[in-house]
Amino acid sequence: MDIIQHSIAVGKYLVSPLIKNLDNGRFAASVSIRSGRGNGMHDRVMRFTPCFGSHAAASHYAVNEGLGWVRERTAPSLPSTPCAA
Template identity: 75%
Template sequence: MDIIQHSIAVGKYLVSPLIRHQDDGNYAASVSIRSGHGSGMHDRVMRFTPRFASHAAAVGYAIDQGLGWVRERAPRNAPLALPCAG
């Protein structure tokens, strides 16, 4: 699985693609959207149906879907998405 390397911080959210290599050679994509800290932390995970021929395509799809979810909920003046060091 690939988690930390591609995480993106957007306001109070941390968007992390979760990619799994499948037995058929394709890649499955999920995304974790985390908010809060400590005991108040909430983590939403979405799994997607499409399969991808490359790891990069799966990462791109997961990030796009996660950022879309965040943009629907974030205030208009939220900071731009920034990659997290990992």
């Protein structure tokens, strides 16, 4: 069973960790990154290969990866200026 621990709203994105208990007692991490509403809603889900020894560690990893993805897309672009000699 996948468990959504908590969601974090960042601008137009909703980042939700998805943690799954594995048969071997470890935990798998995924993250859902949702944006938009209604027919324009988009949900990206990323699954990660590392397994974790605790639910908290898996959740922390998923949230950090999701927030990193959002930051890459929302960071202001720096203008390209030539280097001064």
